[in-house]
Amino acid sequence: MVSGDQVQPQPPILLTPADLAALSEAVRRSEGVQEHAERLLAELTLTRQLLDGCPAGVAVLDSELRYLYINDALARLNGLPAEDHLGRRLRDILPDLESSEQLLGQVLRTGAPQVITVGGQTPAVDSPDKRWWLGAYHRLDNESGEVLGVAGVVLEVTEALRGREHLVRAGNRMALLDEANRSTGSTLDLGRACQALADLLVPRFADYAAVDVVDPEGTPRVPSERYPLRLRRIALSTTPELTETTSRMGRLGEFVVHRAGSPMAHVLADRSPLVLSHPDDEAMRQFSPSSGGEEHYLQMGANSGIYLPLAVRDDLVGAVMVFRVGDSPPLTAEDTGLLGDLTDRAATGIAHAVRFTREHETALEMQRAFLNAPTVTGPGVETLGRYLPAGSGAEVGGDWFDTLALPHDRTLLVVGDVMGHGIRAAAAMSEYRSVLRTLAIQGSSPDFILLQAERTALTLELDRVATCLLALLDPRQERVTFSNAGHVPPLLVTPDGTRTLLNLPVAPPLGVGLGSFSATTVPLPPGSLLVLCTDGLVERRDRDIETGLRTFATLPLAPGEPLPALLDTVISHLDPSTSEDDVAVLLARTRAPGSDRDDTSRLPAGWVNWPGSPPY
Numbered sequence: 001m002v003s004g005d006q007v008q009p010q011p012p013i014l015l016t017p018a019d020l021a022a023l024s025e026a027v028r029r030s031e032g033v034q035e036h037a038e039r040l041l042a043e044l045t046l047t048r049q050l051l052d053g054c055p056a057g058v059a060v061l062d063s064e065l066r067y068l069y070i071n072d073a074l075a076r077l078n079g080l081p082a083e084d085h086l087g088r089r090l091r092d093i094l095p096d097l098e099s100s101e102q103l104l105g106q107v108l109r110t111g112a113p114q115v116i117t118v119g120g121q122t123p124a125v126d127s128p129d130k131r132w133w134l135g136a137y138h139r140l141d142n143e144s145g146e147v148l149g150v151a152g153v154v155l156e157v158t159e160a161l162r163g164r165e166h167l168v169r170a171g172n173r174m175a176l177l178d179e180a181n182r183s184t185g186s187t188l189d190l191g192r193a194c195q196a197l198a199d200l201l202v203p204r205f206a207d208y209a210a211v212d213v214v215d216p217e218g219t220p221r222v223p224s225e226r227y228p229l230r231l232r233r234i235a236l237s238t239t240p241e242l243t244e245t246t247s248r249m250g251r252l253g254e255f256v257v258h259r260a261g262s263p264m265a266h267v268l269a270d271r272s273p274l275v276l277s278h279p280d281d282e283a284m285r286q287f288s289p290s291s292g293g294e295e296h297y298l299q300m301g302a303n304s305g306i307y308l309p310l311a312v313r314d315d316l317v318g319a320v321m322v323f324r325v326g327d328s329p330p331l332t333a334e335d336t337g338l339l340g341d342l343t344d345r346a347a348t349g350i351a352h353a354v355r356f357t358r359e360h361e362t363a364l365e366m367q368r369a370f371l372n373a374p375t376v377t378g379p380g381v382e383t384l385g386r387y388l389p390a391g392s393g394a395e396v397g398g399d400w401f402d403t404l405a406l407p408h409d410r411t412l413l414v415v416g417d418v419m420g421h422g423i424r425a426a427a428a429m430s431e432y433r434s435v436l437r438t439l440a441i442q443g444s445s446p447d448f449i450l451l452q453a454e455r456t457a458l459t460l461e462l463d464r465v466a467t468c469l470l471a472l473l474d475p476r477q478e479r480v481t482f483s484n485a486g487h488v489p490p491l492l493v494t495p496d497g498t499r500t501l502l503n504l505p506v507a508p509p510l511g512v513g514l515g516s517f518s519a520t521t522v523p524l525p526p527g528s529l530l531v532l533c534t535d536g537l538v539e540r541r542d543r544d545i546e547t548g549l550r551t552f553a554t555l556p557l558a559p560g561e562p563l564p565a566l567l568d569t570v571i572s573h574l575d576p577s578t579s580e581d582d583v584a585v586l587l588a589r590t591r592a593p594g595s596d597r598d599d600t601s602r603l604p605a606g607w608v609n610w611p612g613s614p615p616y
Contacts, residue, residue, distance in 0.1 A: 057154035060140070063147050065090045065104055077133070077156055079124030096121040104137060107150050113138040117157065131158040176200075180342050185349030191252075193353040194235035197320065197346045202237040205339060206322035206331075208300065211235040211310075212256050213318035213354055229258040229265050231318055242300065242325065267307050268316055274307040275336055304330035306339060310347040317351045377403050378411040380475035380526075380591050384563040388536075388576050388583040398425035398464065399534045399584035400433055404440050409476055412440050415487065415532040415586050416468040419509075428464040432457070432510065436468070446470035446483035447519040450507070454485075454515035465511035469532055473524065475590045480524040483517050485510050488535050491552060493559045495527035501553035529559040529566065530588045536581035537574050548574065563587050 057074025067085040183196035201209040212231035258264040398418025469487040486509035538548030
């Protein structure tokens with residue numbers, strides 16, 4: 001066990017216990033020995049007992065870093081008898097100890113004591129696990145300043161460091177789980193919630209991560225291995241090196257179909273993760289959900305991967321796929337457990353986002369259906385309306401507009417806003433819209449229509465109140481009659497460009513039960529423009545509604561311009577994209593009798609301009 005270039009063992013310079021006993025006997029038999037010599041010998045004996053019996057490891061090495069003395073405690077730590085150390089170099093006894101000779105050489109050169117933790121392995125434990133020792137070292141000099149060697153006291157601190165490391169890992173784990181909760185649970189935007197999870201996983205745990213969400217129309221409510229599973233890819237995250245390769249593995253928004261009986265279908269049906277370690281080509285094909293994409297998965301060069309279900313109790317939300325590639329260390333069982341906890345935490349936030357998104361889309365589709373119902377205007381009136389749902393982080397509300405042709409060439413304009421958001425608000429909106437239409441065709445005045453609508457709402461026990469503005473246009477008489485139930489006032493722009501925010505009497509909203517509605521009639525010259533809107537256009541959380549109304553009243557509208565251009569002006573100047581509420585805007589312009597001009601390119605009256613479809 002001694003290397004070929006090792007210096008031959010030298011006799012130790014320190015006395016052995018037998019030497020000390022012989023010296024003590026000689027001192028007692030000698031005549032003329034001074035009393036202080038006996039005390040010195042007693043002190044030497046006590047010191048030796050202290051070193052030999054010390055539970056910490058103690059060693060003395062000469063200037064060539066050869067062992068001169070080692071106590072039994074250190075011999076046990078090193079895994080060799082004490083006598084096997086004497087005269088041998090440190091590196092020959094403990095070749096797997098990190099930087100030990102370099103450290104002691106520095107103590108010999110500088111004379112500065114060192115307290116340091118070193119790691120490595122010794123013959124004491126037959127285990128590949130690394131161990132650590134805390135050592136305090138100082139140089140030994142004689143009275144003339146000659147360097148004799150170095151002494152050290154050593155304690156093994158492996159368990160203490162492992163315990164501290166375990167606490168650190170536990171703290172990091174909790175922090176990571178909290179981060180997963182915050183990042184996925186702080187938004188109701190499905191794309192953001194899923195992307196937050198993917199970004200949390202890459203590059204911290206994986207080189208590639210994809211988050212898929214179950215498509216309710218393509219997956220049975222209770223998934224099983226007998227049915228194919230269809231998911232939609234909502235989020236992706238990769239390291240820069242994999243961007244080009246993984247771009248061919250599927251884009252955001254695409255459907256991912258897992259064949260019936262496939263390993264992936266088994267994972268989702270049983271809610272149990274699938275782990276691949278050093279997968280071969282056949283194993284990687286299991287990760288390819290749709291036919292035709294196998295080669296792209298093989299080209300990634302993964303050394304390990306995990307497919308984890310996203311579920312909240314018995315409800316399957318989706319799945320997460322992660323890979324490590326190239327020189328990245330393969331995923332371990334510990335990684336699998338942590339990733340499972342992460343996805344469990346994230347599943348709750350993503351499930352909330354899924355439910356909200358589906359409700360948001362359902363309410364939006366209801367709005368589409370209601371506002372796309374055929375609308376007709378009387379002669380001499382052209383209209384154009386637009387509904388703008390709030391951003392994906394807010395629920396669809398109950399805003400609406402309507403136009404209705406009435407006898408005697410009159411046209412009724414309606415703009416309303418049901419309190420609240422979501423499907424119930426959209427459903428209430430449809431009820432109010434139907435009630436107002438039914439009452440309007442009876443030929444009543446706007447104030448009487450609102451009064452009857454109020455009574456009907458109370459009779460039907462509608463649980464949502466609604467603001468509403470009615471405008472009855474009579475181009476023949478060149479006048480318009482308004483009645484307002486708690487709504488934003490309209491803007492009138494006459495042919496000469498004069499803009500007036502009409503100050504109408506305001507009654508309580510419909511459904512409150514305090515209705516006492518009045519009618520106000522104002523002149524409406526041919527070529528006049530009316531702009532009706534809901535409060536989402538002019539009100540913001542960080543802006544007083546009066547400020548929005550002043551902006552509304554001073555819009556640069558030229559009444560002769562095409563209605564689409566005028567509507568774009570309204571939208572661009574008031575920027576409803578920053579509103580937390582949805583917006584309905586209705587423009588109406590009267591024409592001279594007999595005029596066939598239609599600057600909306602002959603769009604159907606009441607045409608609705610919808611933004612793009614929702615992201616899910």
